[in-house]
Amino acid sequence: MNSVANVRQDVALAPFTTWQVGGPARYFLEPTTVEEIVQAVDWARAEGLPWTTIGRGSNLLVSDEGFPGLVVRLANNFAGVRFAEGKMHAQAGLALAQMVVKGLEHSLGGLEPMVGVPGTVGGAVAMNASAHHVEISKGFIEGRVLRPNGQVETWSFDDFRFQYRHTRLHDEQGLFLDGVWQLDVVDKPAGLARVRELQQWRNQKQPTNVPTGGSTFRNPGGEHPAAGALIELVGAKNLKVGGAEVSEKHANFIINRGGATAADIQALICELQTRVRDRFGVVMHPEVIGLGLAVGLPR
Numbered sequence: 001m002n003s004v005a006n007v008r009q010d011v012a013l014a015p016f017t018t019w020q021v022g023g024p025a026r027y028f029l030e031p032t033t034v035e036e037i038v039q040a041v042d043w044a045r046a047e048g049l050p051w052t053t054i055g056r057g058s059n060l061l062v063s064d065e066g067f068p069g070l071v072v073r074l075a076n077n078f079a080g081v082r083f084a085e086g087k088m089h090a091q092a093g094l095a096l097a098q099m100v101v102k103g104l105e106h107s108l109g110g111l112e113p114m115v116g117v118p119g120t121v122g123g124a125v126a127m128n129a130s131a132h133h134v135e136i137s138k139g140f141i142e143g144r145v146l147r148p149n150g151q152v153e154t155w156s157f158d159d160f161r162f163q164y165r166h167t168r169l170h171d172e173q174g175l176f177l178d179g180v181w182q183l184d185v186v187d188k189p190a191g192l193a194r195v196r197e198l199q200q201w202r203n204q205k206q207p208t209n210v211p212t213g214g215s216t217f218r219n220p221g222g223e224h225p226a227a228g229a230l231i232e233l234v235g236a237k238n239l240k241v242g243g244a245e246v247s248e249k250h251a252n253f254i255i256n257r258g259g260a261t262a263a264d265i266q267a268l269i270c271e272l273q274t275r276v277r278d279r280f281g282v283v284m285h286p287e288v289i290g291l292g293l294a295v296g297l298p299r
């Protein structure tokens with residue numbers, strides 16, 4: 001264990017999530033190099049330990065018991081960005097807001113709506129994050145992925161199989177290392193003005209200054225109202241379990257009022273699913289991903 005560079009033991013995960021809940025990771029790595037990641041993942045596999053990757057924890061519900069294996073956190077330490085031949089090369093841990101602003105500094109844009117998504121490039125690629133009809137896959141050319149067998153491969157745009165909040169990374173436990181984007185040539189002041197406009201929109205429509213996991217459920221699609229509207233229709237706005245509460249500002253957001261546990265949030269999620277299912281026959285599937293727990297009602 002001591003031979004694995006920079007791996008720490010029993011590290012609290014709550015501070016690494018936007019909900020600010022959850023127990024510790026048994027082993028935890030914030031790598032600075034690909035080699036460190038490969039070494040740690042090889043070690044976890046050899047020990048028979050589960051392992052996973054996180055970014056800024058903005059789409060994660062971590063169990064109160066924590067995670068019994070290795071968590072690799074790709075954030076500030078693995079956040080390089082460079083530009084060559086009009087293309088952006090970004091590492092997985094780069095914050096999306098930084099990605100947008102750095103791009104605009106080089107008069108490259110098109111991903112401005114990502115500025116309000118509080119995750120990393122890696123988390124966004126894994127989730128195929130989108131906002132205002134712009135997906136992180138816009139302009140994406142290729143990316144490097146660490147496979148569970150320790151091999152690093154380059155995947156093309158098609159290889160990632162971008163879908164609504166899902167990619168092949170989840171199916172095959174691929175760890176996204178870095179990627180290349182061909183962005184649009186844009187006017188920098190106009191891009192920055194758009195960024196400010198988008199930030200104002202977020203502040204008006206969503207709870208931005210309280211701990212939250214973002215949109216709790218995927219929108220059911222088809223003819224159904226959006227998840228937030230369904231939650232309002234069953235009278236669950238402001239519904240509380242312990243320290244967890246359905247946001248007044250946006251019913252698809254659950255906020256941590258202070259002292260919430262993962263169990264509180266999980267119970268509230270199940271209650272919302274039950275109410276909507278019983279009233280409308282619609283099963284709302286969580287968008288939030290569980291770490292050490294399965295989010296929502298059993299499937």
Ligand SMILES: Cc1cc2nc3c(=O)[nH]c(=O)nc-3n(C[C@H](O)[C@H](O)[C@H](O)COP(=O)(O)OP(=O)(O)OC[C@H]3O[C@@H](n4cnc5c(N)ncnc54)[C@H](O)[C@@H]3O)c2cc1C
Nearest residue numbers: 055056057058059119120122123124126129130176213214
């Ligand atoms: C206030 C708020 C607003 C939000 N608004 C939006 C929005 O408008 N649109 C939207 O799509 N989402 C939104 N989200 C959700 C969230 O920000 C996105 O899903 C984001 O892309 C997650 O990035 P992350 O770095 O926080 O990932 P995490 O939450 O840490 O992880 C999410 C998933 O990605 C995986 N993952 C993370 N990094 C990697 C990697 N390098 N390689 C492989 N897998 C990885 C994790 O294993 C996990 O399964 C919002 C969240 C909040 C709190």
